[in-house]
Amino acid sequence: MIKIADAFKNGKAFVAFITCGDPDLATTAEIIKEISRNGADLIELGIPFSDPTAEGPVIQSANMRALAGGVTTDKIFAMVREVRKQVKTPMVFMTYANVVFSYGAESFISQCAAMDIGGLILPDIPFEEKDEFDGVCKQYGLDLVSLIAPTSKQRIAMIAKEAQGFIYIVSSLGVTGVRDSITTDIDAIVQTIRDNTDTPCAVGFGISTPEQAKKFAAKADGVIVGSAIVRLAEQYGKDAPQKIGTYVKSMKDAIR
């Protein structure tokens, strides 16, 4: 089984997010291959949701385009099963609780395990609600990724102690999207995490440039980039795979 932990075995990890089905699933498959070929350590596959309340405008519109194009969970599963034959980079699904819940958590998660998906990121499942999904994830060997936010404060220790796979540090208040500056004291959050667990942590929300990637990779075990990649998919459509590949390489090179 390909685990999330594998992504953090070769130095600082670069985590790349894409929205499945934007512009279409065939292009998504090509994007996954390019992201993998260009050195990403973990690929976060977004399953679109009608109401992605943690997303800024870039990823939200990618969700809308993908759904308008007829993408469903089953079609995404079929695409990933195919891609998995060639791509061995660790992968996780990022989506909203309702997508998993409505599908049936057991059916969803068991299929994930069968296609070597290492874990799930569900931004609307906080610590207090995680048992419902975490139990099934554990049963099938997936990690349910925990998120820590700038507002988490005294909750960090509690969350870190039970964290599996990796900890997603949300760098800023608000929603996903490119930001000029990140003002949260990431060092303090990482320190509290380290005091409580050996589970690696990566920083996401707002990171888009190699300089930012370098800066935040130095503070944690990796960086997560979403909106900047999704924006390339929006801009270049079917021609996006190469552009995204080049971008991923520049980001991975920056944190080596």
Add this chain to the structure above:
Amino acid sequence: MAQSKGRFGMHGGQYIPETLMNAVNELEEAYEHYKNDPTFHRELTALLNDYAGRPSLLYYAEKMTKELGGAKIYLKREDLNHTGAHKINNVLGQALLAKKMGKTRLIAETGAGQHGVATATAAALMGMECVIFMGEEDTIRQALNVYRMRLLGAEVIPVTSGTRTLKDAVNEAMKEWTNRIDDTHYCLGSVMGPHPFPTIVRDFQAVISKEIKAQMLEKEGRLPDAVIACVGGGSNAIGSFYHFIDDKEVKLIGCEAAGRGVDTFETAATVAVGSPGIFHGMKSYFCQDKFGQIAPVYSISAGLDYPGVGPEHAYLHDIGRADYVPITDEEAVNAFEYLSRTEGIIPAIESSHAIAYAIKTAGQMEKDKIIVVTVSGRGDKDCAAIARYTGEDQHD
């Protein structure tokens, strides 16, 4: 071991981003403290009575009763509250709570605009900043309320994502809260969202059933046989039901917006056509497809045009304590006209869904039966839209 809070059977919970967890925990803590604080109660009661005009009347609709020829019909007149709807009950409570928590800014979603107007009103009264999120489609349907909110000093942000209605307004208000928490309270307008909102909003709206019970005992010396209210998220309904939940002989009936009918896609009758899901911070019933994508619902009523229902209603449905019935646009519009003509009361199009059910059923009930229908709001805001609706029909 994680512990899920705020459950109504399987429903409820706190399905929200980690960023908001401390905020809802602080809110819960503050609420648990102030709900037992006599000073808070005194202040809130003073606001409700002296400012909002409570208690609201329980009016015997004699003409309507005689015309329909069955059960005796009482109307709980939440439309007579200051700002014209039940929404003010909850807003005054939450604004007072927010103020005590040291918050200086209120944000809220609104559908029909009634909750937005109530929030803008409380913000003006208490000297707080106010931002209202309203679906662009609803800013058109309810243009008068947009003006009222602005007049009251609130900023109104038209939401252009998704279906541009109430659901999207909630999305944007939640996003704004994750963006600015320190000084901001999200004044949620219905018995929905993450715990503790469904409980807080219910408790502040429960004044409706508390009054109905006392007024009914005074006027009739007994409890009503049924209480009827419209349900979108379900705040006026839960408020109307709450103190009767343990009185098993009182039937509780929630009227959902069926739009063009529950056999069409243009409906918002969640209990009738929805399935269990997780959305907007709660587990409950939602209109959705088999992959969990939330459905683009429809109702003529902007206030009921919502793809979910509050978790306590979902629970009352599950245990069979309350019945939820679908009422179409057409039935609601007929009821809107009927009550105006018959009793000289222009109900909100939302409330007209409850009136419609009374019109459908009162005549079949015995004359010694008593029903209470909550008129959750007044219909001035709807006159233009209903005129357009009936005008279009004439062209068909």
